[in-house]
Amino acid sequence: MKTSLKIILDFDGTLTAEETQAKPLAEKSLDTLANEIVGAPRRALAADYAATQARLLQTPHRYWWEVNGLIASYCDEGAFILNTTTLQVMLRENPAYAQAVTAAFPQAEYDPVVDCTNYLFHRHTAELAPCFRPAARDVLAALADHPCRTPIVLTNSLGDKVSRHLATLALNSHLAVLGDTRQYEMSPDWTHRFPHPELGEIQIWPVETKRRVDLRRPVYYRALIQAAADGSRLAVVADTLSLPGALPLVMGIPFYLLLTPYTPRWCARVVKAHPLGHVLDDLADLPAALDTA
DSSP: OOOOEEEEEEIIIIIBOHHHHHHHHHHHHHHHIIIIISOOOHHHHHHHHHHHHHHHHHSGGGOEEEETTEEEEETTSOHHHHHHHHHHHHHHHSHHHHHHHHHHOTTOSSOHHHHHHHHHHHHHHHHSOOOBOTTHHHHHHHHHHSTTEEEEEEOSSOHHHHHHHHHTTOOSSOOEEEOOOOTTOOOTTOOOOEEETTTEEESEEEEETTEEEEOOOHHHHHHHHHHTTTSOEEEEEESOSTTTTHHHHHTTOOEEEEOOTTOOHHHHHHHHHSTTEEEESSGGGHHHHHHHO
């Protein structure tokens, strides 16, 4: 009997068309900042947001989602990631905004700005109606019906939000959700290292000349270890590299990168160059890609 394969599929951006939801998420976030947190005029916040995002996209390798002083993801890796990074840079660089955020999040788990952007993301993505990619239902059904494959939905959010959205697909099988994985939770003090064929034991993977992916993500690492604890093999499918993809690759887990309208070319180059990396032009291609892997 073949060992069971657990296919861990990222929710936002992989099963859903994140590119269509990024603007509504940004609008809701700016509303909340204006009315509840910063207190600045909505029009001024929107102008600052647009100017900040334009600056980020001119040199995306210089801007990132920062957590505990480490790079969680470069700003151009995802539509939601770009929104989060834009908000973080905007809030950090404006002293009045930063002061208001610090007052609103006095007991921050990470730092006030990170906690603020996490709050905005989780609150407002829960309010958005799901916008699944066309192939999402058929792919999940095919994986669930396969005798040796188990689809598991991956998310940084709490599982209840994702389970509620998945229920709208009316699948015949209940899908397990691997929630609160905190792929963004960076730990400078984590001592674990990963083998690299040329660099030896590493904690930071220099994927390109201008980009380095930090692997110090202990919560996500433990989630993957736990998923394989029953002897199952794993494969991870996602639309971004730094958050959900790099760690599986250095752990020896196959990773499938879904190309989207926002996928940077550098992410696809890195994944294609790795012996365990695969690039999908469409989510519908996943079952066949698993057959030939």
